[in-house]
Amino acid sequence: MDIYILNVPLHVNDVEPRIFLRDKLLPYDILAFDVFKQVGSDWAILTVAKYKNGEIFLAQHRGLYFHSKTLHCSISKTKTQSSALKLSALLDKELDLQLRRIQRPLTTHAPEPTRARFEFQSLINGVWSYDTSGRMRFNRRYTNERQGVVIRGKKALVIYMKPTGRGLPNWYGRIDIPYQIIEHTIPELPKYDRAGYMTFTLRSPPKIYQILNLDELHRYTGYQPGRTLSESSQRTSKRQEFKLKRKMFLHRDYDRNVGLCMVYRIKIPSHQTSDAFALLKSSHVPDVQLWLLSRMAGGKFVRKS
Numbered sequence: 001m002d003i004y005i006l007n008v009p010l011h012v013n014d015v016e017p018r019i020f021l022r023d024k025l026l027p028y029d030i031l032a033f034d035v036f037k038q039v040g041s042d043w044a045i046l047t048v049a050k051y052k053n054g055e056i057f058l059a060q061h062r063g064l065y066f067h068s069k070t071l072h073c074s075i076s077k078t079k080t081q082s083s084a085l086k087l088s089a090l091l092d093k094e095l096d097l098q099l100r101r102i103q104r105p106l107t108t109h110a111p112e113p114t115r116a117r118f119e120f121q122s123l124i125n126g127v128w129s130y131d132t133s134g135r136m137r138f139n140r141r142y143t144n145e146r147q148g149v150v151i152r153g154k155k156a157l158v159i160y161m162k163p164t165g166r167g168l169p170n171w172y173g174r175i176d177i178p179y180q181i182i183e184h185t186i187p188e189l190p191k192y193d194r195a196g197y198m199t200f201t202l203r204s205p206p207k208i209y210q211i212l213n214l215d216e217l218h219r220y221t222g223y224q225p226g227r228t229l230s231e232s233s234q235r236t237s238k239r240q241e242f243k244l245k246r247k248m249f250l251h252r253d254y255d256r257n258v259g260l261c262m263v264y265r266i267k268i269p270s271h272q273t274s275d276a277f278a279l280l281k282s283s284h285v286p287d288v289q290l291w292l293l294s295r296m297a298g299g300k301f302v303r304k305s
Contacts, residue, residue, distance in 0.1 A: 140265075
């Protein structure tokens, strides 16, 4: 995607805009980009790899303040100057930078993420299986189309699910996954504007609840860092016990899945994947494995060496 930037100071080349834009683009998961700017011209072209992330950036930053001037940003109306080779190189670079971001070791002085939650688009339940060549792949058994929020608790991940509005399941749900039952965490980075995924292999079934008191939905949808959610009904008061109803299924037509399927896969919007992976890496989620869904391997899981 090419973004046309107008009112750029005449005396600067591409170096200063590149440094200036780096921090502006980072919150929108734009790690790899290119800037074309010549001395003497008042315009520049910013090229980003993923069109969707560029659109989100433009929605928030039509104007930027740079060298006492307001930069005006818009989608380039002329035919793109970016070749397919250049875009492919940016995509590969962005994928590499995202991997480095996940692999970066955390120290005792590492800052806490500013957000203690991230949104997801759907939740998939299934098992691991092997193909004829012995490669492991995810076997989907049930797709829960409910959207929601994943919240980082002190002792568990809390998954809040909204009703679909299209029939069953039509209740507000909550899944508590204690960190101690998570065996593997496998991120899949998005490519070509597709969604990312986070896959959890569990040692035992999680706890599923129906949220009865709708007056407390703000605790999930409007969760702020510093406020604590209880991760287990065992630690709630008697009054709170009536606010959550224990469920043994996500959908009544798939009542055995929770007990038999120990793999949970969350679909994450592409512009939130890096934040989601960084948040989980900084919490108590164990063994964040760097696996990728290899398109060259026909959609099979392969370990990223």
